[in-house]
Amino acid sequence: MENKETDEVEKLKTKLMSAWHNVKYSWALKSKTYFSRNSPVFLLGKCYHFKAEDVDAASGSSSSESMDGDPITGNVEAFRRDFASRVWLTYREEFPALRGTTLTSDCGWGCTLRAGQMMLAQALLLHFLGRDWMWSEALNLQTLDTESWTTSAARKLVASLEASLQGERPPDTDPLPLPQARAEEADAHLREVYHRTVVSWFGDSPSAQLGVHRLVEHGRSSGKQAGDWYGPAVVAHILRKAVEEATDPELQGITVYVAQDCTVYSADVIDSHGKQAQRPDAQTENRAVIILVPVRLGGEKTNPEYIDFVKGILSLEYCIGIIGGKPKQAYYFVGFQDDSLIYMDPHYCQSFVDVSTSDFPLESYHCPSPKKMPFNKMDPSCTIGFYSRSVQDFERISEELSKILRPSTKEKYPAFTFMKGHGQDYDLCGPLARERKERPFLGDPRRARVTAGDFVLL
Known part of the structure; x- marks a missing residue:
């Protein structure tokens, strides 16, 4: 009898917490993100310049512009389109309950999982x-600049966008020759099919290959339960398991490698490109590899010496971003300008979308408004991601990264290292491993007792 009453109390607590989180994260406060017009902006390896020199010289306009509705200068529009094309995955509510729980929302605890999903989506x-x-519809998204909005308002926004997209579009003033137009239309259609398929893999249902239901299940082997907090290092291993066990044929040409002890073992990555998968119908060669490197860039705070390193990483075309954030809040870092990181924020509660339908709405999976955060607020615990299409790609990646990772006069040790051979070739309990554990970041010997997975983000 007592156990039954305890279960009822726990269920009531779960429902109350879920209701509170749904209210808390269903509101988006009005905020504008300002970018300097005089500094380049980097977004996942692409560089954008906002300064229009001829306009500046004539008008003497201000040195910064908001990204939310202010006049466009330079190639701001190209940046907006690029940013809004990235897949945005946020808290959701009203989805099927997670196995063994009454939870129908991940509000308040799932943001690191969502950041990991966004990184994986970018790799795909x-x-x-x-x-x-x-x-193609990236610039048609409505910016989140209203004073506040609830999930019901979001539903109305999606409905209005769908209605507007179904209307007639003005004809092209200079139409292409018919065969070329048909070829380009077919190519655009195929690309949109892939786009929609990638988004559907992250749906919030038990059947979604890479959805939160599957990720929570894979997290159980790491001692995590639905409603727990997840760290960036734990999420890296969860993503590896999710991709490894995905059954969709399209996902069997890609795998995930997670670095051990801040070390990427080259032979292990090369083997991943062509190794025999566990599933009998999987491809055995020419597999792409997503390389995830859990690191810690300081003690309680990020060491400023790593700022240039993070900038260098986000400037690379094969970088797929960083699962990071600030204490108790996980973000997906995708770029930077000057001394501020650019990120996608999962802390919005949106309604469940049934991705099993062929024409499910895509608007809530794309964010029109980038956000910025100073580097000095970045939590030191993070996971860095790279995409390698082939062995040749990996050789080029390791060569270029070795230059960025090379210690300078200020930096005693790199954030992570590349080593030849397999991880099993090294005695992880021997002197080399002890040395690495004693120097995981710059100039703080107290860090010897902490690993990348110890610091947990909400």
């Missing part, structure tokens, strides 16, 4: 569509 976009792909 690179894999299937390439870095130059842009969503």
Whole structure:
């Protein structure tokens, strides 16, 4: 009898917490993100310049512009389109209950999982569509600049966008020759099919290959339960398991490698490109590899010496971003300008979308408004991601990264290292491993007792 009453109390607590989180994260406060017009902006390896020199010289306009509705200068529009084309995955409510729980929302605890999903989605976009792909409707999204909005208002927004997209579009003033137009239309259709397929893999249902239901299940082997907090290092291993056990044929040409002890073992990555998968119907060669490197860039705070390193990483075309954030809040870092990081924020509660339908709305999976955060607020615990299409790609990646990772006069040790051979070739309990544990970041010997997975983000 007592156990039954305890269960009822726990269920009531769960419902109350879920209701509170749904209210808390269903509101988006009005905020504008300002970018300097005099400094380049980097977004996942692409560089954008907002300064229009001829306009500046004539008008003497201000040195910064908001991204939310202010006049466009330079190639701001190209940046907006690129940013809004990235897949945005946020808290959701009203989805099927997670196994063994009454939870129908991940509000308040799932943001690191969502940040990991966004990084994985970017890798899949690179894999299937390439870095130059842009969503055709990216610039039609309404910016989140109203005073506040609830999930019901979001539903109305999606409905209005769908209605507007179904209307007639003005004809092209200079139509292409018919065969060329048909070829381009077919190519655009195929790309949109891949885009929609990638998004559907992250749906919030038990059947979604990479959805939160599957990720929570994979997290159980790491001692995590639905409602727990997840760290960036734990999420890296969860993503590896999710991709490894995905059954969709399209996902069997890609795998995930997670670095051990801040070390990427080259032979292990090369083997991942061509190794025999566990599933009998999987491809055995020419597999792409997502490389995830859990690191810690300081003690309680990020060491400023790592700022240039993070900038260098986010400037690389094969970088798929960083799962990071600030204490108790996980973000997906995708770029930077000057001394501020650019990120996608999962802390919005949106309604469940049934991705099993062929025409499910895509608008809530794309964010029109980038956000910025100073580097000095970045939590030191993070996971860095890279995409390698082939062995040749990996050789080039390791060569270029070795230059960024090379210690300078200020930096005693790199954030992570590349080593030849397999991880099993090294005695992880021997002197080399002890030395690495004693120097995981710059100039703080107290860090010897902490690993990348110890610091947990909400």
